[in-house]
Amino acid sequence: MIGYVVRRVLQMIPVLFGITLVVFVLLRASGDPVSLMLGEEASEAQIAQLREAYGLDRPLYEQYAVYMGDLLTGDFGRSIRYNNQPALEVVLERLPATASLAAMALVYAILISLPAGIIAALYRRRIPDQIASFLSVLGQAMPNFWLGIMLILVFAIWFGWFPVSGREDAYAVVLPGLALGASLAAVLTRLLRSSMIEVLSQDYIRTARAKGIGPTAVMLRHAIRNALLSYLTVIGLEASSLMAGAVVTEQVFAWPGIGLLAIQAINSRDMAVVQTIVILAALIVMLVNLLVDVLYSLIDPRIQHV
Amino acid sequence: MSDLELAPSAGWRLRPFAALDLRLSPLAAVGIVILLAFVAMALFAPLLAPFDPAIPSLRARLAPPSWLEGGVAQHVLGTDHLGRDMLSRLIFGSRIALLVGFLGVAVALMIGVCVGLVSGYFGGKLDAALMGAVNTLLAIPNTLLYLTVLAVFGQSLLLLILIIGCINWTTFARVVRGEVLTIKRREFIEASRTIGQRPVVTMFKHVLPNVLGSIIVIATMNVAMLIILEASLSFLGFGVQPPTVTWGRMLADGRGYVATAWWLAAFPGLMITLLTLSLIFIGDWLRDRFDPRSDS
Numbered sequence: 001m002i003g004y005v006v007r008r009v010l011q012m013i014p015v016l017f018g019i020t021l022v023v024f025v026l027l028r029a030s031g032d033p034v035s036l037m038l039g040e041e042a043s044e045a046q047i048a049q050l051r052e053a054y055g056l057d058r059p060l061y062e063q064y065a066v067y068m069g070d071l072l073t074g075d076f077g078r079s080i081r082y083n084n085q086p087a088l089e090v091v092l093e094r095l096p097a098t099a100s101l102a103a104m105a106l107v108y109a110i111l112i113s114l115p116a117g118i119i120a121a122l123y124r125r126r127i128p129d130q131i132a133s134f135l136s137v138l139g140q141a142m143p144n145f146w147l148g149i150m151l152i153l154v155f156a157i158w159f160g161w162f163p164v165s166g167r168e169d170a171y172a173v174v175l176p177g178l179a180l181g182a183s184l185a186a187v188l189t190r191l192l193r194s195s196m197i198e199v200l201s202q203d204y205i206r207t208a209r210a211k212g213i214g215p216t217a218v219m220l221r222h223a224i225r226n227a228l229l230s231y232l233t234v235i236g237l238e239a240s241s242l243m244a245g246a247v248v249t250e251q252v253f254a255w256p257g258i259g260l261l262a263i264q265a266i267n268s269r270d271m272a273v274v275q276t277i278v279i280l281a282a283l284i285v286m287l288v289n290l291l292v293d294v295l296y297s298l299i300d301p302r303i304q305h306v
Numbered sequence: 307m308s309d310l311e312l313a314p315s316a317g318w319r320l321r322p323f324a325a326l327d328l329r330l331s332p333l334a335a336v337g338i339v340i341l342l343a344f345v346a347m348a349l350f351a352p353l354l355a356p357f358d359p360a361i362p363s364l365r366a367r368l369a370p371p372s373w374l375e376g377g378v379a380q381h382v383l384g385t386d387h388l389g390r391d392m393l394s395r396l397i398f399g400s401r402i403a404l405l406v407g408f409l410g411v412a413v414a415l416m417i418g419v420c421v422g423l424v425s426g427y428f429g430g431k432l433d434a435a436l437m438g439a440v441n442t443l444l445a446i447p448n449t450l451l452y453l454t455v456l457a458v459f460g461q462s463l464l465l466l467i468l469i470i471g472c473i474n475w476t477t478f479a480r481v482v483r484g485e486v487l488t489i490k491r492r493e494f495i496e497a498s499r500t501i502g503q504r505p506v507v508t509m510f511k512h513v514l515p516n517v518l519g520s521i522i523v524i525a526t527m528n529v530a531m532l533i534i535l536e537a538s539l540s541f542l543g544f545g546v547q548p549p550t551v552t553w554g555r556m557l558a559d560g561r562g563y564v565a566t567a568w569w570l571a572a573f574p575g576l577m578i579t580l581l582t583l584s585l586i587f588i589g590d591w592l593r594d595r596f597d598p599r600s601d602s
Contacts, residue, residue: 145538
């Protein structure tokens with residue numbers, strides 16, 4: 001088990017290396033942050049001086065080598081936009097906001113999909129199933145930013161129950177969480193429904209029923225456990241899209257997380273911050289996947305990682 | 307029992323479409339009708355739209371839909387903050403959505419299928435390198451990656467399609483590679499190799515037709531995904547730039563007026579939802595047809 005975890009962590013290294021390379025080349029090729037910082041009236045000498053100060057006058061491969069060296073020592077560069085603050089600090093400051101948003105979305109997704117998926121499977125091809133299936137297709141088809149705006153319209157503006165934006169209010173996370181979690185809830189409902197249907201047709205379920213165990217007990221003790229395996233995997237796989245969705249959702253609700261920060265940083269060519277966000281986001285996604293795989297083997301003793 | 311011929315236990319399928327039951331399900335029929343309506347809308351936009359979508363009219367700003375109080379009969383769905391006709395803009399917006407959705411998938415399909423075939427067929431170091439690239443691309447949350455790339459390369463329609471294609475191919479590559487690995491050892495592939503066919507011929511003539519079913523299903527779902535992606539990018543200001551009309555940009559513009567003029571944001575989102583819904587209906591139906599094991 002420990003060997004497996006170590007191996008998985010080692011496998012992440014080339015991917016992380018690839019990511020830093022991709023992002024670094026992209027951003028350095030994107031144009032000069034110095035002219036953006038100084039404005040159009042800056043003199044040649046001023047520009048040259050600042051470029052030298054940031055090491056932007058050196059060849060790309062040298063800049064990358066320096067950057068990688070810095071990364072390995074925990075230095076993610078400094079933000080041009082935020083008073084030369086370390087980029088990692090700027091990003092980490094915003095991380096709790098995104099984490100609470102994603103956690104809320106996950107809570108919604110589980111609270112909606114667990115009952116919906118099970119009910120749909122139990123009443124297969126009957127009205128409850130059709131309603132659940134239709135809603136889950138709808139949840140997948142709706143863009144989350146539109147859902148977010150409509151939620152704002154109805155619950156914040158018309159009813160006035162929640163704040164329109166920001167996260168000062170304790171209840172502020174309710175609407176953005178729902179906007180972000182809706183499509184995950186939809187995906188999970190569909191998945192749980194089909195894996196429940198599959199599990200319910202297995203022989204051991206028939207055996208359990210034949211023994212005279214009531215439907216609820218069959219469900220809780222025998223069926224759900226096995227159906228939950230693929231459910232868990234998909235939650236892990238969707239971590240990436242949750243992160244991607246957060247970028248848009250945060251924009252809609254002016255939620256001060258790393259998604260909003262990313263857009264501001266990209267717009268102002270704050271390269272250190274953009275790189276930090278991308279690397280950190282990818283790292284989180286990979287760690288979540290690892291965590292899910294480990295949990296998976298804990299739940300299902302048949303799976304052994306040697 | 308035509309499904310039997312498609313079942314995995316029956317082995318490979320030389321003519322994947324021969325045994326196919328193509329009867330439409332009611333939902334698939336609805337999906338196709340909606341999709342065709344959108345295609346017609348995009349093709350004949352200049353004929354269908356009552357107004358020029360780009361021309362503002364300061365006197366008709368923020369007019370509500372015609373059935374509401376204060377609505378004007380000539381602007382059925384109202385006007386936006388610059389007095390442009392909503393209906394006309396919605397009609398023209400379908401063009402970018404469909405172009406990016408379908409052409410983006412076409413580019414991704416070409417790259418993904420080639421990478422998947424090569425990776426699965428040859429294996430070894432080449433496979434490891436290509437899958438390394440796939441894993442790298444998949445690890446970065448996609449919106450972040452697209453925003454960064456678009457910020458670097460600019461925001462024309464052609465570029466957007468190419469960039470989406472160049473990032474989005476990973477799903478196709480993975481699926482094709484997986485399928486190639488399972489059919490690679492079959493007798494008819496061995497036979498093709500033994501009689502001295504070049505790998506390219508074997509791959510495209512014998513391997514590809516056998517993975518076509520799953521490719522079509524994923525491609526359909528992917529078009530829906532890309533339409534939402536395009537809308538998100540436009541919403542964030544990184545899509546095709548004005549004066550070209552995009553639903554995402556309309557939503558972004560309408561967001562500021564949601565308290566006073568809800569129709570600005572409501573209608574473009576409705577269009578996106580309707581279009582992706584139709585594609586999901588079609589995709590589900592295709593999945594049932596190509597993969598009888600699934601139940602959706």
